[in-house]
Amino acid sequence: MRISVIGCGYLGAVHAACMAELGHEVVGIDVDERKVADLAAGVAPFHEPRFPELLARGVESGRLTFTTDPSLIADAQIHFIGVGTPQQQGRLGADMSYVDQAIATIIEHTAVREDGAPVLVAGKSTVPVGTAQRLADRLDASGKPFLLAWNPEFLREGYAVKDTLHPDRIVYGLSDDVARGEQAKLLLDECYAKLLAEGSPLVVSNYPTAELVKVAANSFLATKISFINAMAELCDATGGDVTRLAEAIGYDDRIGSKFLQAGIGFGGGCLPKDIRAFMARAGELGVDEALTFLREVDAINLRRRDRAVALAEEAIGGLGGRRIAVLGITFKPDTDDLRDSPALDIANRLWDRGARLAIVDPAAAPRLNERRPEFETPATVEQAVAGADAVMVLTPWKEFVELDPESIRGLVNQPVIIDGRNVLDPRRWHDAGWRYFGMGRGVSVW
Incomplete structure (x- = not known):
């Protein structure tokens, strides 16, 4: 099929490359000239496993192109919208300006086909419920045959890449007009034919349900993470160990062990802004009480950052002038994404309180240097921990989780390890001569 992807950030670029991998002819469009130039040259502008190879293969095949020229989307059979919906400045709600601009671009530059066949617009961006119908009405008003x-x-x-090429589910939100919904479904079925043939589950629903699925999923995950972090607060107050608590309740198959990892909380470009936009939309719909619990979810999450800073201060008796080695600065491993990163927020707070920071991250050093050039970003863990009064693991990259405590014991000024993600073995570090501090674990070695 001939496909366009409007917006070539993290979501759009990956989707475009994966659609080309499935055999479609894909053009990605974005207003960022530097990003487009990199993508067009087969150079990944962000860190994501398997994406560079997929991107290069698509570009080399000729099936995948990128441009800033919207006229090149004219003959697409499907337009995917993959633009961002960031949190509005000073408000909880989502900024829909990029989605609205994408629709305007599609309306202006889509050519009416000679056979009169409809063109499908498929939204992938996370949007407030009610957006799809508003956009459908706008497309209908254009006079062109859109679905x-x-x-x-x-x-x-x-x-x-795995989640796109081997998804655990595919969701279609279709028009209540049955005939038009069926037409849209046929086009999506053709697009995803290989995935459906492999057995990827398909859920077909109306617009509101499809819009709610993503924010509902993110809200549930955020709630589960904040729940275990609330238990960590109780463990800190009582001497309990939240990792053993999580293990015990996780054996209950009604609860499960996934996302029961206490630490410094969640971040990134989705969960924080999505739950806030969800609350804002519920208020607009007059059902804000339904999501009141998400306010506490958000508050618990932010308190974990306070706790990490307080723990460092308590462990070394103050922060002013102290050297702290920060291991990991991205919001999660295997990415260079710093959006709403708890690790970066904690580093900023430590710096503001007078700490001297040495931050090492396998992927994000160039982005961090652009954002905070005053931070020291050594190339190796050994350089970062040299002379440190405390070492803080804030992002669980594999190389940090597997770090040998004995190998770096002689490099630090004080053998203090703060495990912000509860991924280290306390006994191993204790036996190597370190003072271990976890999140909701106290100083227990059991």
């Missing part, structure tokens, strides 16, 4: 479907994305950074 609209909402096809939410469920990408996990670090697993985005």
Whole structure:
């Protein structure tokens, strides 16, 4: 099929490359000239496993192109919208300006086909419920034969290629007009034919349900993470160990062990802004009480950052002038994404309180240097920990989780390790001569 992808950030670029991998002819469009130039040259502008190879293969095949020229989307059979919906400045709600501009671009530059066949607009961006119908009405008013479907994305950074090419579910949100909904479904079925043939589950719904799926999923995950972090607060107050608590309750298959990892909380470009936009939309719909619990979810999450800073201060008796080695600065491993990163927020707070920071991250140093050039970013863990009064693991990259405590014991000024993600073995570090501090673990070695 001939496909366009409007917006070539993290979501759009990965989706475009994966659609080309499935054999479609894809053009990605974005207003960022530097980003487009990199993508067009087969150079990945962000860190994501398997994406560079997929991108290069698509560009080399000729099936995948990128441009800033919107006229090149004219003959697409499907337009995917993959633009961002960031949090509005000073408000909880989502900024829909990029989605609205994408629709304007599609309306202006889509050519009416000689056979009169409809063109499908498929939204992948996370939007407030009610957006799809508003956009469908706008497309109808254009006088061109458009169809609209909402096809939410469920990408996990670090697993985005896998999640696109082997999704755990595909969701179609279709028009209540049955005939038009069926037409849209046929086009999406053709687009995703290989995935459906492999057995990827398909859920077909109306517009509101499809719009709610992503924010509902993110809200549930955020709630589960904040729940275990609330238990960590109780463990800190009582001497309990939240990792053992999580293990015990996780054996209950009604609860499960996934996302029961206490630490410094969640971040990134989705969960924080999505739950806030969800609350804002519920208020607009007059059902804000339904999501009141998300306010506490958000508050618990932010308190974990306070706790990490306080723990460092308590462990070394103050922060002013102290050297702290920060291991990991991205919001999660296997990405260079710093958006709403708890690790970066904690580093900023430490710096503001007078700490001297040495930050090492396998992927994000160039981005961090652009944002905070005053931070020291050594190339190796050994350089970062040299002379440190405390070492803080804030992002669980594999190389930090597997770090040998004995190998760096002689490099630090004080053998203090703060495990912001509860991924280290306390006994191993204790036996190597370190003072270990976890999140909701106290100083227990059991």
